[in-house]
Amino acid sequence: MGTSKNKPGRFGEFGGQYVPETLMQAIDELEKAYIHYKHERQFNEELDYLLREYAGRPSLLYYAENMTKDIGGAKIYLKREDLNHTGSHKINNVLGQALLAKNMGKTRIIAETGAGQHGVAAATAAALLGMECEVFMGKEDTERQALNVYRMQMLGAQVREVVSGTMTLKDAVNETMREWTRRVDDTHYVLGSVMGPHPFPTIVRDFQSVISREAKAQILEKESQLPAAVVACVGGGSNAIGAFRHFICEPDVRLIGCEAAGEGIDTERHAATIAKGRIGILHGMKSYFCQDENGQISPVYSISAGLDYPGIGPEHAELHASGRAEYVSITDDEAVEAFYYLSKTEGIIPAIESAHAVAWAMKSAGAMDKKSSIIICLSGRGDKDVAAIARYRGENINE
Amino acid sequence: MSRISEVFENGNKAFIAYLMAGDPSPIKTREYILKIAEAGADIIELGIPFSDPIAEGETIQKANLRAFASGAGLESAFEIAESLKGVLKAPLLFMTYINPVFNYGYDNFFTKCADCGVSGIILPDLPFEEQGELSGFTTKHGVDLITLIAPTSSSRIEKVAKNAQGFIYLVSSMGVTGVRTDINTDISEIIGEIRKYSDTPIAVGFGVHSPSQATGLSRHADGVIVGSAIVNIIAEHGENAADALYAYVKSMKDAVSH
Numbered sequence: 087m088g089t090s091k092n093k094p095g096r097f098g099e100f101g102g103q104y105v106p107e108t109l110m111q112a113i114d115e116l117e118k119a120y121i122h123y124k125h126e127r128q129f130n131e132e133l134d135y136l137l138r139e140y141a142g143r144p145s146l147l148y149y150a151e152n153m154t155k156d157i158g159g160a161k162i163y164l165k166r167e168d169l170n171h172t173g174s175h176k177i178n179n180v181l182g183q184a185l186l187a188k189n190m191g192k193t194r195i196i197a198e199t200g201a202g203q204h205g206v207a208a209a210t211a212a213a214l215l216g217m218e219c220e221v222f223m224g225k226e227d228t229e230r231q232a233l234n235v236y237r238m239q240m241l242g243a244q245v246r247e248v249v250s251g252t253m254t255l256k257d258a259v260n261e262t263m264r265e266w267t268r269r270v271d272d273t274h275y276v277l278g279s280v281m282g283p284h285p286f287p288t289i290v291r292d293f294q295s296v297i298s299r300e301a302k303a304q305i306l307e308k309e310s311q312l313p314a315a316v317v318a319c320v321g322g323g324s325n326a327i328g329a330f331r332h333f334i335c336e337p338d339v340r341l342i343g344c345e346a347a348g349e350g351i352d353t354e355r356h357a358a359t360i361a362k363g364r365i366g367i368l369h370g371m372k373s374y375f376c377q378d379e380n381g382q383i384s385p386v387y388s389i390s391a392g393l394d395y396p397g398i399g400p401e402h403a404e405l406h407a408s409g410r411a412e413y414v415s416i417t418d419d420e421a422v423e424a425f426y427y428l429s430k431t432e433g434i435i436p437a438i439e440s441a442h443a444v445a446w447a448m449k450s451a452g453a454m455d456k457k458s459s460i461i462i463c464l465s466g467r468g469d470k471d472v473a474a475i476a477r478y479r480g481e482n483i484n485e
Numbered sequence: 486m487s488r489i490s491e492v493f494e495n496g497n498k499a500f501i502a503y504l505m506a507g508d509p510s511p512i513k514t515r516e517y518i519l520k521i522a523e524a525g526a527d528i529i530e531l532g533i534p535f536s537d538p539i540a541e542g543e544t545i546q547k548a549n550l551r552a553f554a555s556g557a558g559l560e561s562a563f564e565i566a567e568s569l570k571g572v573l574k575a576p577l578l579f580m581t582y583i584n585p586v587f588n589y590g591y592d593n594f595f596t597k598c599a600d601c602g603v604s605g606i607i608l609p610d611l612p613f614e615e616q617g618e619l620s621g622f623t624t625k626h627g628v629d630l631i632t633l634i635a636p637t638s639s640s641r642i643e644k645v646a647k648n649a650q651g652f653i654y655l656v657s658s659m660g661v662t663g664v665r666t667d668i669n670t671d672i673s674e675i676i677g678e679i680r681k682y683s684d685t686p687i688a689v690g691f692g693v694h695s696p697s698q699a700t701g702l703s704r705h706a707d708g709v710i711v712g713s714a715i716v717n718i719i720a721e722h723g724e725n726a727a728d729a730l731y732a733y734v735k736s737m738k739d740a741v742s743h
Contacts, residue, residue: 104583104610106540108635108656250546251537260539268660270637367583367610368537380558381588382536
């Protein structure tokens with residue numbers, strides 16, 4: 087399943103299954119079930135149906151003509167994951183995992199969420215499939231993303247406010263894992279990113295790889311050639327892996343992951359795991375983590391709740407170590423500028439997470455050949471961020 | 486035979502006591518360890534604070550925060566252990582998470598454990614499948630790697646039990662650490678299953694706090710492990726917990742021996 091021959095679930099030296107014994111049987115069962123259903127016809131037909139008829143796939147690959155002309159370099163395409171039902175790429179993974187959980191006989195799903203996009207998607211899938219749903223969210227995030235909290239509750243989910251640690255995404259993951267050890271029989275943990283213990287990084291990648299499967303066919307149809315670069319924001323890294331997956335085997339396509347530099351990677355207020363982190367082990371996986379000299383995980387910061395995570399998925403760690411993908415850091419200021427830029431230039435309000443990827447294209451497209459193209463994974467829409475962006479600019483609006 | 490296994494010789498039912506290094510301060514931790522040992526604790530399990538203790542309930546999560554607040558960490562745990570070398574008769578175990586150990590370097594970490602007289606280690610986020618991670622450095626330095634078996638382990642029991650060292654840490658119930666009124670797991674059944682594959686001593690932990698629970702569990706198991714109840718006493722009494730700890734541990738040691 088992973089890329090290493092030696093051990094399942096390894097991407098080079100990264101990945102693994104560093105979880106308490108209480109969860110081992112559950113993740114073994116999950117792996118077996120996934121291997122079974124992955125190739126089962128009925129499961130795949132059902133998932134394809136939901137992705138098409140419910141989530142609205144395939145998502146568009148939109149030529150951002152105004153932006154392209156304004157910047158004056160490579161042609162810019164937006165993979166419009168923001169147009170999916172629930173407003174982000176998260177639904178791709180959640181429908182897959184919820185369907186898998188249901189087939190495994192689970193009646194309840196639990197999930198962590200940062201920005202609330204994954205929580206909303208999980209609550210949505212639970213409502214659709216008639217499952218119970220609890221979402222764990224750091225207290226700080228419930229305040230930054232109050233609208234999404236209410237949205238999850240409207241969908242019938244219970245939102246559990248996490249007050250331990252830094253009260254953000256990392257702690258939401260801790261608390262969801264603790265909850266899973268309490269109740270594993272009837273419950274599946276719908277992990278929201280390509281992280282955690284094996285088999286999650288593989289399962290989530292596979293469900294998200296629909297992004298690049300579509301994008302590759304779409305760009306070849308429009309441009310008759312591969313893009314020069316594919317760019318996506320990276321927190322745990324699920325939209326990025328999804329966008330990269332079918333281009334990894336194309337060595338001429340640059341793969342760019344944009345990490346959150348917050349107030350700058352030379353300050354203490356950032357979430358730039360690859361730029362500033364070291365190899366470590368947390369949340370079931372060996373990967374890169376922001377940590378202090380004693381191996382304590384550092385508090386991280388980004389304007390974007392969805393990128394505010396001190397680690398990165400193990401496959402990204404390997405793509406970085408092998409040099410296949412490049413990871414760059416984008417500051418809050420650059421992301422906010424990109425947020426406004428795309429809104430005004432194309433009439434598309436991106437999620438503040440996705441704005442990190444837009445920012446890279448704004449900086450880099452101008453120097454690239456006009457005949458070449460860039461695909462930006464526009465992983466989510468920005469409605470949820472409007473109030474937070476206003477606050478960032480010193481204005482207070484009612485949500 | 487390791488120092489840890491020796492504790493269980495001649496049918497001795499062990500009382501294993503957990504406390505957090507640096508809660509409320511490293512000096513007090515050292516004092517409390519000696520007090521707990523004097524009261525009859527057979528093995529001392531010393532927690533090293535970690536930022537993300539995913540196997541811990543609220544009680545021990547808070548102890549982590551108090552330990553950090555007192556400036557404690559890995560170095561203070563080593564200092565406490567070293568200062569007890571030759572003074573503390575009971576074997577000392579470390580309990581922490583894999584990242585601080587990985588970060589220190591396995592060879593360095595276990596060399597230092599051996600130098601400081603640490604007899605074993607418990608790493609709840611290092612399941613059997615990932616023990617190769619340590620590349621044999623525990624064995625090389627004579628430190629027992631204590632493995633856990635949970636109520637969900639079922640088909641995994643054989644491989645875990647056959648490779649166990651020191652004692653097997655049997656997790657009494659689902660979930661994280663913390664005091665529980667009822668333990669519903671059929672402990673005797675799991676112990677029977679483990680016994681098919683291993684005669685390594687078995688100690689039961691997670692949720693255990695009362696003498697009557699201890700007496701009940703030690704009919705089947707070779708020992709009981711108590712953490713949160715001890716941490717609660719320290720949380721309540723702070724710098725003046727010695728007498729309360731002594732009385733509690735004595736009552737628990739008496740209870741396991743009956």
